[in-house]
Amino acid sequence: MAKDKKKQSRPKAETPKGFRDYFGTDVTERKAMLDRIAEIYHRHGFDPLETSAVETVEALGKFLPDVDRPNAGVFAWQEEAVPGGGSGDWLALRYDLTAPLARVAAQFRNDLPSPYRRYAMGPVWRNEKPGPGRFRQFYQCDADTVGSASVAADAEICAMLADALEAVGIARGDYIVRINNRKVLNGVLEAAEIREDQAEDALRQIDKFDKVGRDGVLALLTTGRLDDSGARIDGVGLSEVQAAPVLAFLTSKGADNAATLDNLAAAVGGSAMGGEGVDELRQIATMLAAMGVAEDRAVIDPSVVRGLGYYTGPVFEAELTFEILDDTGRKRQFGSVAGGGRYDGLVERFTGQKVPATGVSIGVDRLLAALRAKGLSGAEDHGPVVVTVMDRDRMAEYQAMASELRAAGIRAEVYLGNPKNFGNQLKYADRRSAPVAVIQGADEAERGVVQVKDLILGARLATQASHEEWKSQPAQTEVARNDLVGEVRRILG
Amino acid sequence: MAKDKKKQSRPKAETPKGFRDYFGTDVTERKAMLDRIAEIYHRHGFDPLETSAVETVEALGKFLPDVDRPNAGVFAWQEEAVPGGGSGDWLALRYDLTAPLARVAAQFRNDLPSPYRRYAMGPVWRNEKPGPGRFRQFYQCDADTVGSASVAADAEICAMLADALEAVGIARGDYIVRINNRKVLNGVLEAAEIREDQAEDALRQIDKFDKVGRDGVLALLTTGRLDDSGARIDGVGLSEVQAAPVLAFLTSKGADNAATLDNLAAAVGGSAMGGEGVDELRQIATMLAAMGVAEDRAVIDPSVVRGLGYYTGPVFEAELTFEILDDTGRKRQFGSVAGGGRYDGLVERFTGQKVPATGVSIGVDRLLAALRAKGLSGAEDHGPVVVTVMDRDRMAEYQAMASELRAAGIRAEVYLGNPKNFGNQLKYADRRSAPVAVIQGADEAERGVVQVKDLILGARLATQASHEEWKSQPAQTEVARNDLVGEVRRILG
Numbered sequence: 001m002a003k004d005k006k007k008q009s010r011p012k013a014e015t016p017k018g019f020r021d022y023f024g025t026d027v028t029e030r031k032a033m034l035d036r037i038a039e040i041y042h043r044h045g046f047d048p049l050e051t052s053a054v055e056t057v058e059a060l061g062k063f064l065p066d067v068d069r070p071n072a073g074v075f076a077w078q079e080e081a082v083p084g085g086g087s088g089d090w091l092a093l094r095y096d097l098t099a100p101l102a103r104v105a106a107q108f109r110n111d112l113p114s115p116y117r118r119y120a121m122g123p124v125w126r127n128e129k130p131g132p133g134r135f136r137q138f139y140q141c142d143a144d145t146v147g148s149a150s151v152a153a154d155a156e157i158c159a160m161l162a163d164a165l166e167a168v169g170i171a172r173g174d175y176i177v178r179i180n181n182r183k184v185l186n187g188v189l190e191a192a193e194i195r196e197d198q199a200e201d202a203l204r205q206i207d208k209f210d211k212v213g214r215d216g217v218l219a220l221l222t223t224g225r226l227d228d229s230g231a232r233i234d235g236v237g238l239s240e241v242q243a244a245p246v247l248a249f250l251t252s253k254g255a256d257n258a259a260t261l262d263n264l265a266a267a268v269g270g271s272a273m274g275g276e277g278v279d280e281l282r283q284i285a286t287m288l289a290a291m292g293v294a295e296d297r298a299v300i301d302p303s304v305v306r307g308l309g310y311y312t313g314p315v316f317e318a319e320l321t322f323e324i325l326d327d328t329g330r331k332r333q334f335g336s337v338a339g340g341g342r343y344d345g346l347v348e349r350f351t352g353q354k355v356p357a358t359g360v361s362i363g364v365d366r367l368l369a370a371l372r373a374k375g376l377s378g379a380e381d382h383g384p385v386v387v388t389v390m391d392r393d394r395m396a397e398y399q400a401m402a403s404e405l406r407a408a409g410i411r412a413e414v415y416l417g418n419p420k421n422f423g424n425q426l427k428y429a430d431r432r433s434a435p436v437a438v439i440q441g442a443d444e445a446e447r448g449v450v451q452v453k454d455l456i457l458g459a460r461l462a463t464q465a466s467h468e469e470w471k472s473q474p475a476q477t478e479v480a481r482n483d484l485v486g487e488v489r490r491i492l493g
Numbered sequence: 494m495a496k497d498k499k500k501q502s503r504p505k506a507e508t509p510k511g512f513r514d515y516f517g518t519d520v521t522e523r524k525a526m527l528d529r530i531a532e533i534y535h536r537h538g539f540d541p542l543e544t545s546a547v548e549t550v551e552a553l554g555k556f557l558p559d560v561d562r563p564n565a566g567v568f569a570w571q572e573e574a575v576p577g578g579g580s581g582d583w584l585a586l587r588y589d590l591t592a593p594l595a596r597v598a599a600q601f602r603n604d605l606p607s608p609y610r611r612y613a614m615g616p617v618w619r620n621e622k623p624g625p626g627r628f629r630q631f632y633q634c635d636a637d638t639v640g641s642a643s644v645a646a647d648a649e650i651c652a653m654l655a656d657a658l659e660a661v662g663i664a665r666g667d668y669i670v671r672i673n674n675r676k677v678l679n680g681v682l683e684a685a686e687i688r689e690d691q692a693e694d695a696l697r698q699i700d701k702f703d704k705v706g707r708d709g710v711l712a713l714l715t716t717g718r719l720d721d722s723g724a725r726i727d728g729v730g731l732s733e734v735q736a737a738p739v740l741a742f743l744t745s746k747g748a749d750n751a752a753t754l755d756n757l758a759a760a761v762g763g764s765a766m767g768g769e770g771v772d773e774l775r776q777i778a779t780m781l782a783a784m785g786v787a788e789d790r791a792v793i794d795p796s797v798v799r800g801l802g803y804y805t806g807p808v809f810e811a812e813l814t815f816e817i818l819d820d821t822g823r824k825r826q827f828g829s830v831a832g833g834g835r836y837d838g839l840v841e842r843f844t845g846q847k848v849p850a851t852g853v854s855i856g857v858d859r860l861l862a863a864l865r866a867k868g869l870s871g872a873e874d875h876g877p878v879v880v881t882v883m884d885r886d887r888m889a890e891y892q893a894m895a896s897e898l899r900a901a902g903i904r905a906e907v908y909l910g911n912p913k914n915f916g917n918q919l920k921y922a923d924r925r926s927a928p929v930a931v932i933q934g935a936d937e938a939e940r941g942v943v944q945v946k947d948l949i950l951g952a953r954l955a956t957q958a959s960h961e962e963w964k965s966q967p968a969q970t971e972v973a974r975n976d977l978v979g980e981v982r983r984i985l986g
Binding site: 010011012013014015016017019020021022023024026027028031042043044045047048049050051052053054055056058059061075076077079087089091093100103104106107108113114115117123125136137145147148150152153155156159283286287289290291292347349350351352383384386395396397399400402403406407409410411412413414416417428431432 | 606638652907
């Protein structure tokens with residue numbers, strides 16, 4: 001070929017490592033899910049916000065909230081400094097939707113309502129080492145209330161989260177929103193007389209409760225333990241007496257909220273901070289009940305510890321409780337799909353003023369995976385009707401057929417490839433998951449009829465039909481040209 | 494203040510220059526518009542595609558389609574080269590949705606149906622000097638058919654574009670899709686015996702027909718002209734005899750498609766290429782008619798020249814023909830909101846194989862501006878119902894009210910700021926454009942009633958009411974607590 005000499009310099013047709021494309025139902029299923037969530041958020045008075053994907057590094061801060069990702073980074077570059085143009089600033093892609101909210105809350109603090117309820121949905125970017133199932137661009141879906149110190153804001157977000165999960169199709173009983181409070185833990189640390197220099201280390205160990213359980217945390221808080229590989233992990237050095245209230249806190253979930261709150265009140269002893277935390281949880285429980293959110297939907301649960309180190313007040317997590325088969329074929333609970341809590345200092349970096357805020361982030365990919373696992377993602381079960389092309393000169397007539405079908409609300413397309421090989425057209429229809437193929441040759445056109453092929457029935461017959469059934473061709477029907485739409489509609493059911 | 498010493502190092506709360514945020518209805522109006530367009534595209538058999546925002550510079554190519562933006566650039570950065578991690582590649586944000594389509598069409602050529610119809614909607618980024626109304630991140634909305642050389646694909650896109658404009662609310666008669674063909678122009682250049690080394694220059698001048706008109710192009714093709722500032726612009730150096738067929742081409746629009754096609758056939762003379770182009774337009778006209786798209790919706794119009802230099806076959810442009818007032822208060826037609834055409838070499842860069850493609854791009858911001866100008870953007874005329882807080886201790890009861898309203902499908906929220914100053918709560922309701930405020934103090938609670946304030950009527954009365962009318966407080970009604978939802982529903986109408 002004449003072009004061969006250029007072969008060397010051809011670019012690779014690949015996304016950068018860790019990036020991917022979304023095709024067809026990947027896009028529509030996610031969109032349908034986010035649309036339903038947005039409707040719930042909107043009904044609760046939350047307004048959409050879509051910030052710029054690009055921020056100055058200065059505004060963003062080099063700060064990622066998840067403490068277990070110390071190597072997390074951003075994609076950043078420096079602008080050229082051009083008079084009247086580029087500023088020489090360092091710019092970066094947002095790594096989450098909270099940092100831009102902080103910038104917006106500071107930038108537009110005189111224009112936004114206060115408190116400001118906003119939701120945001122969109123991609124974020126992380127400059128991390130890509131890995132299996134670990135991408136450098138992914139969706140987040142957040143709702144936050146900025147400027148309210150009231151736990152009513154937290155209760156509202158928990159109730160809204162439960163509503164959102166039901167709106168996308170998760171049945172009541174298949175999820176639970178669990179609520180804890182960092183202040184209660186602070187009270188417990190106070191009651192246990194844990195030194196300030198030990199507190200951070202203790203928090204880090206408590207955060208492992210999900211993984212290592214009660215005895216594991218006890219060991220980690222005291223003398224240390226061996227991990228799975230046999231390596232020794234040092235303990236914090238607390239006495240068992242000191243560790244006791246912490247473990248009482250983590251395991252204080254009772255038969256109902258009232259019992260749990262009593263256990264917590266005991267665990268915090270005389271700590272004022274702890275008492276405040278328990279009181280906040282009590283208020284949240286009361287408000288959830290008033291909003292008609294029963295304890296089978298959202299419940300006080302002190303074993304929720306993920307992110308306790310990051311948040312400053314109430315924390316919450318939504319878990320899906322139904323079982324799925326994991327990669328090894330074992331049953332396990334689906335697990336967490338959303339988390340959030342109250343945090344301070346959102347806009348303080350910018351303005352010096354503390355602004356209280358609380359919010360939740362739904363794990364978009366995880367929730368979508370859950371919907372798919374339950375058959376709830378709303379995927380279309382077939383593609384468009386394909387009008388085949390037997391006679392290139394009558395393309396206009398084929399297009400008229402497709403137009404008529406569309407006018408009747410039926411998804412339809414004309415085959416636009418080279419029509420010479422009819423087999424290729426049927427292969428195309430198959431690849432498109434077409435439910436119906438429409439065929440009209442010169443002979444049919446002359447007689448004013450059209451062949452309508454039921455491809456779903458055809459596929460079933462191909463594997464199941466008897467020879468007689470097959471010969472009678474029940475999957476292909478000749479109808480008058482004027483009955484095309486009616487016949488296709490009949491097949492689609 | 495103790496924090497004052499930190500003041501110096503506080504980051505600026507600003508988007509980078511040329512970037513912006515979208516709030517509330519900015520987001521929902523655009524989304525509603527794109528959802529309607531997506532529905533039309535989907536019904537025509539187009540599948541959504543959402544590519545990664547980040548591409549390798551190698552895959553992207555440093556290539557922008559709009560010839561009038563020679564300084565256009567991309568935002569790019571180099572990855573760190575880390576073993577097992579970053580590749581050292583240069584990465585960049587996509588500058589349009591076509592370059593990623595080319596990469597996808599090459600990368601997945603064995604998996605995608607062929608022809609492949611796809612639509613894409615999303616932000617793109619341009620590293621250009623920002624200016625008024627000129628942003629460095631903006632939305633594009635494209636539909637393309639890859640792998641079909643048939644003009645049926647072009648006709649389909651023109652018909653779909655007309656449908657899409659009507660779907661978002663543009664009335665028939667308020668828009669026109671105009672169709673031209675680069676091959677006809679090529680035929681005209683051939684017929685005019687224009688030298689190959691003059692062709693590019695001639696094309697550039699023809700591209701100005703929209704701006705300078707017939708006589709302007711005549712001058713530019715021949716001896717040159719003075720521009721508005723009095724500066725001399727050199728002509729291409731053609732004779733008037735050579736320029737004549739070009740001008741005949743540009744002004745060949747007749748009373749209907751048949752007349753226009755006859756004029757074009759005359760203008761291309763004996764050129765085979767020109768004849769092929771006219772024949773393509775004739776086929777497109779026939780197919781549009783068969784699809785029920787009359788000439789008042791899509792019409793052959795050789796005066797469409799924008800982008801003729803870029804495209805290789807049919808080109809199309811959608812114009813809104815209704816008048817708006819421009820910045821100086823003068824009436825003018827709204828103008829172009831979409832454009833597209835047929836182009837070659839989409840995936841050739843990657844694979845060495847020519848793959849024919851045709852597509853259209855809708856100017857999202859311009860079309861949305863048009864809908865707003867016509868009052869068609871579907872903006873909500875009010876915000877949520879605001880439940881005020883007279884008594885902090887009864888927050889749970891206020892939340893119950895909001896929950897009841899939401900359960901009835903009414904957007905509602907509880908005031909979450911500091912409730913001490915009731916005036917602030919009404920100011921907040923005003924800022925939220927709340928249609929209704931709900932008020933219940935201790936007195937009303939005891940009596941089992943609630944005050945429902947019609948804020949829309951209240952605002953009207955504030956400017957128009959007589960003193961008597963005002964005193965009777967018709968905008969505020971006391972109803973039984975159980976009638977809250979009914980009363981709010983009555984006010985919302």
